[in-house]
Amino acid sequence: MALEPDQSAPGPAGTERGAALYRKVAADLREAITTGAFGEAGRLPAEGALAEQYGVSRGTVRQALAVLRSDGLVTSRRGTRRVVLGNARVQSFSELLSFTHWARSMGEEPGGILDSLVRRPADAAEREQLRLEPGAEVYAIVRLRTLSGAPVMVERTVYPPRVGELVAELPADVVSHTEQLREHGILFTDADHTIDVVAANAEDARLLGCRRGSPLLRERRRTTDPTGTPVEWSQDRYLPGTVAFSVHNSLATSALSRHARDSD
Amino acid sequence: MALEPDQSAPGPAGTERGAALYRKVAADLREAITTGAFGEAGRLPAEGALAEQYGVSRGTVRQALAVLRSDGLVTSRRGTRRVVLGNARVQSFSELLSFTHWARSMGEEPGGILDSLVRRPADAAEREQLRLEPGAEVYAIVRLRTLSGAPVMVERTVYPPRVGELVAELPADVVSHTEQLREHGILFTDADHTIDVVAANAEDARLLGCRRGSPLLRERRRTTDPTGTPVEWSQDRYLPGTVAFSVHNSLATSALSRHARDSD
DNA sequence: TAGTGGTCTAGACCACGCT
DNA sequence: GCGTGGTCTAGACCACTAC
Structure with a gap:
């Protein structure tokens, strides 16, 4: 029942991908949970038992469980075993930031x-x-984003000069600016999102083919790189019915807030 | 520079509230960050230095920093000091779940x-x-929620019998069902939220005083108790311009997802 | 190369839920 | 009272950044 014993040749061991031990344990437990190995709302083995099972320390098991906890897969409470919460639909950070990456993950063709x-x-x-x-x-860019040719969203992104210069030199038919930026060494690591509703303005209406004043789901996003420097400030406006945003939170970790009014 | 040395009488030491050491460290660091002690985008002291400064182990400091990390206050990257990210507006879990608690935290009168x-x-x-x-x-409940008398949101909540029975016995003029339930021992610890846009139906229009078909910001929420048992399934519809939802996420922790379509 | 955060270990004690 | 997860410690090594 040990972890996959790194069955690669003796070469540079552990040079694999998501190397960290706790990530392997987390991945294995996620698999077990989603395939129902512990039942619909069943209890997980004790941390000590898992540690022995995987041949790691309890600390490492706890690190793995913290991942599943923040993904909303399991509960945690002093005094009782952890309980399976549900099959949380997880999404990578890059799928969230990149319209292109997101569309492809659904098997749709982004434009x-x-x-x-x-x-x-x-x-x-x-x-x-x-x-x-x-x-x-x-640098201010306005783009109409499409899924399989159908208009879905108007994207208004503002870049600081350092980043904008790179984007400005991309061919006009490049679909994923985000991926191009990554290849130029611009990293996206943190983002703040605000979600609300706005009425379509004249430009929105022209691009999306909706009526002026009709409602749009708006996501505003500020993204920063590993040094904390802002690299993007974007405002995306979706046609109703095309997307929904979902979040999990708990008493322990609450990254979601509700705010009054709407400073534009 | 040590932590407040628990200056209570020798009695039952540590019986205070947010007792855990790492929470005190986190609170202290949060204070220092938001008052600008490290500068706008400044670097934090090394973990080892903080450990010595607070007289705790490095593990405890890391636990404290993990809190600030998930609140979006600081970055973290191997090889370099942590950087101050921004003054994240944090909100407690209960402020998010309870309209009443939220309204009062803004100094408004909820109804x-x-x-x-x-x-x-x-x-x-x-x-x-x-x-x-x-x-x-x-038990299915429909309520119009107001701020200082003005209609803001239609709340449609469905409770399982065990919980609904308690709510049904509350006087009709009780504002906060959530608080009443908490006093009856019903705990809310985890929630899944989905946010999108819908058109007002006839009932929405009647209650909110808007036109049928006009856009509303919808939040659907499933809340569970510490045992993983669902205790509430709610659908809230806000008038545009009254609220916005915000989330922070990062490469390390991403609790937010974007989904296609909209299963009702 | 020096300094930093990321990972992992081994052990300890405590607070809490149950029975 | 027993088993559980929560907290804390002390130390070790590694991967990465920046100089």
Whole structure:
């Protein structure tokens, strides 16, 4: 019942992918949970038992369980075994940030029709979001995103100069800006999202083929790189019925908030 | 520079509230970060330095930092010091679940106008969400929620019998069902949220005073207790411009997903 | 190469849920 | 009272960043 014993040749052992032990344990437990090995709402083995089973320390087991906990797969409470919560639909960070990656993960064909790309002075809100000095410029891009040819979302992204220069040089038919940026060494590691409803403006209506004033689901997102520097400030507006956002949270970890009003 | 040395009398030491050491460290660091002690995008001291400073082990410091990490306050990367990310607006789990608690935290006066409360057989979707057997009954409640008297949201909550019986016995003018349930020993510890846009139906229009077909921000939520048993399945519909939801996530912890379509 | 966070271990004690 | 997860310690080694 031990972990896959790294059956690669004696070579550079552990040079595999998601190397960390606790990730392997987490992956194995996730598999067991989703295939129903512990039952619908069953109890997991004790941490000590799992540690022995996998041949690792209890600390490592706890690290693995923390992953499943934050994914909403299991509960945790002092005094009782952990309980299977549900088959949480997990999504990687990059599937969430990249429309292209997301579409492909569903087997759909993503498209991006460039509407405009300009370099211009940043306004006050943009300067604050991207942490730029007064007088700084930004690259502003408007694109219509499609799934299998059908309009789904209007994407308005503002990049700081360093990033925008890279995007501006991409061929107009490149679908995934995010992937291109990654290949140029721009990393996305943290994001703040705000979700609400807005009425379509004239441009939205023209691009999406809806009526002006009709409702759209809006996601605003500020993304930063590993050094904490903002690399993207985007506002996406979806046609109703095309997407929904879902979040899991708990007493222990609550990354979701509800806010009054709507500072634009 | 040590932690507040638990200056209570020798009595039952540590019987305070948020007792855990790492929580005190986290609270102290959060304070330092939000008051700008490390600068706008500054670097934190090394884990070892913090451990010495607080007189705790490195493991405890790491536990504290993990809290701030998941709140989106700091980054973390192998090889470099942690960086201050931003002043994340944090919200407690109960502020998120309870309209009443949320409203009061903003200094507004919450209201709840009961529209209907019925006991009836659960439909298929409700049975699945609340994990009930075929033929089971539920309590279904529709309420108009207000802030300072103004309509904000229509709340449609379905409770399993065990919980619904308690709610049904509450006086009609009780504002916070959540708080009452907590006092009856019903605990809310985990929740799954799905956020999207829908058109107002006739009932929504009547209660909210909007037109039929006008857009509403919808939050559907399934809440469970510490044993993993569903205790609530709610569908809240907000007037546009009254609220927004926000989430922080990162490569390390991603509790947010985007989904196609919209299974009702 | 020095410093940093990431991972892992082994052990200890405690608070809590149950029976 | 027993078993459980929660907290904390002390130490070790590694992978990565930055100089």
